[in-house]
Amino acid sequence: MKNYIKYYIQMLSSSKFIRKGKCLRCGACCRNILLYIEDEPIKTQEQFESVKEWDKHYCSFYISGRSETGALLFTCREIGDDNLCKVYHFRGLGCRNYPKVNSKFLINGGKPLDGCGYYFEADKPFKCYLKNS
Template sequence: MSELLSEWEKRSKENQKSYKQLLLKMQTKKGKETLRQLPDLHDEAFSKIDCLQCAGCCKTISPRFKTPDIKRVSKHLGLRESVFIDTYLRLDEDGDYVVKRSPCAFLGADNYCTIYDLRPNDCRNYPYTDSEEFFKRPNITMLNSVICPAVYYVLERLKMIVK
């Protein structure tokens, strides 16, 4: 991996204050213009990062399972929705269904997702490095920067762009 990604977890923890300032800057007019660069930065990050080498998201956080996700996955597994929920999910403090434990029950030893083609929309969209959500939810983005090297990479590149 590139120099930028060496010791990314440690560096991300050290840079939380500067990330907060950066994400606040992104709320300005100049920052919003930078939004157009996110898809390119996202592609650049994932040209350097292999999710299968990390799987930090699947090992530490849970996606929300919305009703369509529950229907789709339970059908694929041949389970009634209630059995799927009882077996794999719990309600979190926000009233959303999330996986009962970490790492995710659908993460294989090889870091492949056993329900990848049917995965919840939260998984499909994670880590939001190519969308407005990246700026709209700064606390989540800062948390994700210590979970996902792509988030760290995009934040570091943005620091170089937005001075």
């Protein structure tokens, strides 16, 4: 429950950025991705079991590798060979919102996955924020 509240507060308070572009159906966001627990990438099987208890949508994922930083990488069982989601109409909120990121992530240099057709732009030029401060 705490994580749901935190998620919605983040959704409401985030983003002075606008998402642009479109999905190119590359399937990259469903394969070898990071999953998070309390804002940190999942690194252990125990953490993964814990998030699966919290949200059953995580049960669709299996561990498919490990990143250079030690975080586990996950792939979804529902991605087809054609890169289309087999449960498109029933996919979870995280999938529906992808790529939905908070301002902090973008300000720190974060961006959608390589090859993703989406990108983010500030809603106003930087100097407009300076004028209002």
